[in-house]
Amino acid sequence: MIIDANFFLELFFHQLGLWWVVIPSIFLGLIVGGIPGFSAANTIIVLLPFTFLMEVEVGLVFMIALYCSSRLGAGIPAILVNIPGTAGAAATPLDGYPMAKQGFGQRALSISFVSSILGGLLTTVIALITMPWLARVGFYMHSVEMVVVMLFGISLIASVATKDTIKGLIAGFVGLMIGSIGADHVYATPRGTMGFLELYDGVPLIPALVGLFAISEAFMVIESGSFLSKDRVQQVQNASWAETFYGVRLTLRRWFHVGWTSLIGLVIGVIPGAGAAIASFVAYQQSRTFSKTPEAYGKGHIEGLIAPEAANNGVTAGTLIPLMVLGIPGGATAAIMMVVMQYQGVPTGPGLFTERPDLGYGVFMAMFVTYLLMSFTILPMSRYMSRVTLVSTVYMSPIIIAFTLVGSFVPREYMFDMYLAFGFGVLGYIARKTGYHVAAILIGVILGPLLEQYMLRALKMSGGDATVLFSSTLGNFLWAILVATLILPSWLNKKKAKSEQ
Amino acid sequence: MTKLTMKRRSFIKTGAAAAGGLMIGGGLATPALASYPDRNIDVIIPTREGGGADRLFRAFTSLWKNHMNTNFEPGFFPGASGRVGYEVYMGKYKPDAYSLIFGNMGPEVLNWAVKAPSFNIDDYIYFNRVDTDPGCVFVGAESKFKTIDDIVSEGKKRALNVGTSRLAHPASIGILALGEHTGAKFNLVPLSGGKNTVAGAVTLEMDFCVLTSGSVIKAADACRTMLVFNDKNVAGEKLDNAPTMNDYFGTKLPAMFSARAFGIHKAAVDAHPDRFEMLQKTGKKAFDDPGFKDAFLKSKGFWPYANYGGVKECAEFKSAMLEMGERFKPLLTGK
Amino acid sequence: MSEKKTQKNIKPNVLGEMIIPLFGILFTSYYFFTIIDSPWTAQVNAFIVGSILFLICTLFFIRKFHAVRLNRAVCMLKYDRLLPAMRTRQTGFIILTIGYLLFVELLGYTLATIIFLFSSMSLLDSGRKMATKFALSIIMAGVGYVVFILLFETRLPEGFIEKTLQEGLK
16 A cells, blocks of 8 residues: 555545444543543543454544543533533633633634634644654653653642732642552552542542532632622623634734644654643643743633643543554553554554555545544534623532532442542632632642652662763753753743833 | 443442441341341452553452352552552451452562551451462663663663562562672662553653562553563563573562452451352352453453462462562662 | 730631641651551651651741741630631531431432432522522432443442332333
């Protein structure tokens, strides 16, 4: 088979012909992505027998469409009611929710959709072209380098709480301590588990996510009776299609921002085991660092919404690369895809592109087609979805509590996780009431265990020698960038202030 | 393919009362009846749904249920390397032969050697072993090591970093035993799970890795196998015809298996020997059923690893694991 | 006098702000206690993070103590001043949520959800439009039943409603 432009064109139209699989999968993905506790991975597991019965090509297209749209779906409740559906969307409400509270929910959704779709399309094309080289990223990004990448994400703790840095740091470090609960990564010694076996594997993410964001928010918003103030209600009621198009225009004008933040997602996605949460936090942190208006972040900044959404969709293409090229899955969904491919007798790894190039490249083409079809199917929905913010909190708060508590139960099916979500809800509520940033706590809880895992791996490999953290060229280069991104903004600010004087 | 029915979780939830999030199967237990079993049998699976144990369980019980004339209802209790599932089974379920556990005798028994559970480990018995998947030593396709001799001689010069899914694992014990026998230095680095362990070898972050060989076979050309911790390399070419440790080095290491088997309360065996007898007999019949091979292959199992074992084989393996765990305890616990 | 009282009320109560750092310190101390005899791999991360947390909290306490001394803030252990604007409705809603968690196992998911939704909606809206709220509670719990129990077969606590429906579906 000759791999040329004609081949790709044929593949494109062929995948487009599978629209009847793609479109229903998109809607299913939106729903499961939006409900905390559900994800593309566990939906595919539940629907595995159907997938086994499908032709391999149809099964793969179904999984890809579900995977891509669930990423997008997770951002919707994150923006409208401050409930990220998955850890990958945990950075989305930082600027998305303030926008919705200002009555710009429709615009925010439109920005989120366009940046996700553009980010997804762009990274898919880049992945298609550069696959063999991108797959090598895993050969260079080892534990030492990943420690620095994690620190990029964790440094966000200091910047999300600009109002009161010391309180931001307290929140972040409390989060990091909570994230340290569980068996140690080397000798499996239980630590800080309070005797609960359910905490041996660490704090489960969904209960933490649901509790800190959704449950505490549900307790907060009943004070006002509405997500929006009175004049904002009017604004949302009167919003027309123009709001959606305005959101599209705003995002398209920032095409470069979408581009580079989605590339961060792609590169982090390629590293086995890294994932969307770290990618979106790092993208947000970088976006803020290089912004001309960093002080506006956290208050409804457009680029603060674009960055995490473009990045977590970039991850989608990224996680498939190690599976396709090397035969090692980059994430949970990719691992399940591997099971399905093996079940159908399709090789994974290098053999895929020689034996079944139509499937190997087809997977990425299916992703491209999914993102393309999403722009026609999902974008128009932003106008109707945003009306959720008009529903009185008298109804919304109890419904949010009931559904998110169940959502926290779903991944492991332990009642314990429901209690845990409530506990995090109370912690989040107290934090909000007393001026601590819940996002800072959450960053600690999500990224803390990852940082520890990589750091311990590096230390264990070096026999406990801490200088290993500065032993690789790429690692040192990343350290330099990290230090620069932490110091440069304040140095530039001081310089600016001086020149203004 | 039709065996994998459309409704994936076929368990019918009659009478499964939940308390503390933990199903209490015995809560609705009826007095001993002549017609055992007169209801579904609960099976605790101490790993995640959709994993290898789940698939193997479904393949085996799809046949076993016909011989037992009842349904097997799985309940998944993942966490703490299987500890949660065992604690739930031993602590919450009544010993009446209406509840079983489907565990992995290798890593889970090693767990007890490292840190004892809250129950007495002799209070349950393994039976109906379904498969044995030996541990192996493997490298990434681009590794400089070509044979196990290369690894051993390099290990004598410097401590080699060895990726493993976790320390208390039969494959980890295997490589520690090799180090002890040859004098090579191996530094075990746990990478949390098989997926990451394969990645550790493929991306060359680790010098080499150890894992159950079933996972290495699935990684196909991405890895090369160097040594198998069994008496015979039954996978042959699939594991690059790698030698076994006992053959090649003349050791007497017990087989380092990941071995899935059913477990039952010892109290249930003592109180209802007839029921246990029936479970064993029908289990063997299910294994020998011609349909089992088909179901096993469809569950993505590697047929040469399907290997039935009765109470005796299971008990021998359990005690071998406990002994090996005890021998290497300082290295597994860091104390 | 009343003016003075109002003025005093505006001042932030540092005790509320202390809850999170105190929680952090207590938890970290407990955490340290659990790893005293552990290998270094279990300790290194926690000792670094925990020590920094102790340090920041100490700085924070000094700063707040200073503020109280300069009469810029108050330190009072009074329920409604601890968490500003915490109202009775909110307290009631939180109690209902705890009740939901406690009774969901006894009553089963669907019935507990109907009761929780209806009672909390009524509490938050002082008992208006009861019929709408009742209908909405049943509909939402029904959606939950269909999605979580029927479609995804989640092992949620089962009670009278689930068992009756199951018999009916059979």
